[in-house]
Amino acid sequence: MSTLNLGGQFTFPDISLTVRRMGYGAMQLAGRDGNKLVWGPPRDIDGAIAVLREAVTRGVNHIDTSDFYGPHITNQLIRRALHPYPTDLVIVTKVSARRGEDGSWLPAMSPAELTQAVHDNLRNLGLDVLDVVNLRSMFDVHGPAEGSLEEPLTALAQLREKGLIRHIGLSNVTRKQVEDGGKIVPIVCVQNAYNVAHRADDPLIDELEKQGIAYVPYFPLGGFNLLQSTALSAVGQNLKATPMQVALAWLLQRSSNMLLIPGTSSVEHLRENLAAAELTLPPDALKVLDEIASKTEAAQH
Ligand SMILES: NC(=O)c1ccc[n+]([C@@H]2O[C@H](COP(=O)([O-])OP(=O)(O)OC[C@H]3O[C@@H](n4cnc5c(N)ncnc54)[C@H](OP(=O)(O)O)[C@@H]3O)[C@@H](O)[C@H]2O)c1
Numbered sequence: 001m002s003t004l005n006l007g008g009q010f011t012f013p014d015i016s017l018t019v020r021r022m023g024y025g026a027m028q029l030a031g032r033d034g035n036k037l038v039w040g041p042p043r044d045i046d047g048a049i050a051v052l053r054e055a056v057t058r059g060v061n062h063i064d065t066s067d068f069y070g071p072h073i074t075n076q077l078i079r080r081a082l083h084p085y086p087t088d089l090v091i092v093t094k095v096s097a098r099r100g101e102d103g104s105w106l107p108a109m110s111p112a113e114l115t116q117a118v119h120d121n122l123r124n125l126g127l128d129v130l131d132v133v134n135l136r137s138m139f140d141v142h143g144p145a146e147g148s149l150e151e152p153l154t155a156l157a158q159l160r161e162k163g164l165i166r167h168i169g170l171s172n173v174t175r176k177q178v179e180d181g182g183k184i185v186p187i188v189c190v191q192n193a194y195n196v197a198h199r200a201d202d203p204l205i206d207e208l209e210k211q212g213i214a215y216v217p218y219f220p221l222g223g224f225n226l227l228q229s230t231a232l233s234a235v236g237q238n239l240k241a242t243p244m245q246v247a248l249a250w251l252l253q254r255s256s257n258m259l260l261i262p263g264t265s266s267v268e269h270l271r272e273n274l275a276a277a278e279l280t281l282p283p284d285a286l287k288v289l290d291e292i293a294s295k296t297e298a299a300q301h
Pocket residue numbers: 024025026027028064065094136171172191192217218219220221222223224226244245261262263264265266269270272273
């Protein structure tokens with residue numbers, strides 16, 4: 001099978017790490033136990049492994065994960081499906097949260113907890129060094145909130161100096177936290193919630209693009225509340241694409257530093273999502289899609 005172009009390549013700032021812009025987010029591979037989301041093993045373990053192998057076979061070389069998915073399950077699935085890893089595969093993980101017994105997402109930002117998390121990720125992924133580790137701010141689990149990340153970021157920078165981490169990114173952060181963080185350690189990527197309907201990060205994305213820092217939107221398809229919009233459907237119908245493909249193509253066209261990690265537990269959806277990189281949205285489609293964001297903003301005021 002020929003490898004897809006997947007939106008072309010992106011090289012992280014000042015480092016020789018290059019990935020295809022269309023990647024894969026592994027969170028959806030963990031299971032669910034009642035109200036506990038991203039919890040326990042998936043119902044179909046072979047299916048989850050098939051998704052990971054299909055992604056890599058089709059050229060994906062950027063996989064996003066965390067040891068708090070499951071917890072531990074997603075990393076263990078990645079190891080089982082893909083280890084020994086292809087040399088060009090970049091696995092990006094994140095630290096600073098732990099799961100409560102009730103499935104909640106709790107802060108774990110102390111230096112001791114971060115050190116433990118890095119060792120857990122190394123063990124569960126079967127790696128000696130982690131390519132990229134995102135520090136996920138937990139001042140507010142639901143979105144960026146101001147607060148100093150100096151202590152946790154300094155702890156991660158020390159683990160990097162010890163050779164356990166190659167590069168550091170930030171997640172769920174404000175523009176100030178990115179600026180302040182860059183004074184402690186080079187920041188190679190930022191991972192915040194963003195999609196065609198929720199564009200609060202537009203100024204941050206433009207700023208990061210100038211600096212060559214990757215912006216990696218989570219919930220690119222809406223996450224737990226899948227995007228639904230007549231504009232997406234109408235554009236999709238015109239271009240013979242699905243609404244989800246239109247949402248992903250819009251992100252790829254939004255800026256050159258945008259790396260995509262759509263999540264899915266289905267091989268069929270994976271193929272559909274990867275094919276979105278072949279779609280070009282003409283100006284009139286972009287205009288229609290801008291209406292989605294205006295409506296979302298209006299609804300929030
Ligand atoms: N830094 C953070 O705080 C943070 C938070 C959340 C997520 N993440 C990362 O970001 C990645 C992406 O976010 P996400 O997975 O939560 O949300 P997402 O990619 O926006 O959406 C995933 C949802 O979309 C469905 N889906 C995927 N492709 C589809 C298609 N072609 N047609 C219809 N439905 C489709 C999936 O269901 P199916 O399984 O049925 O396809 C799943 O329910 C995650 O996997 C994770 O690695 C990071």
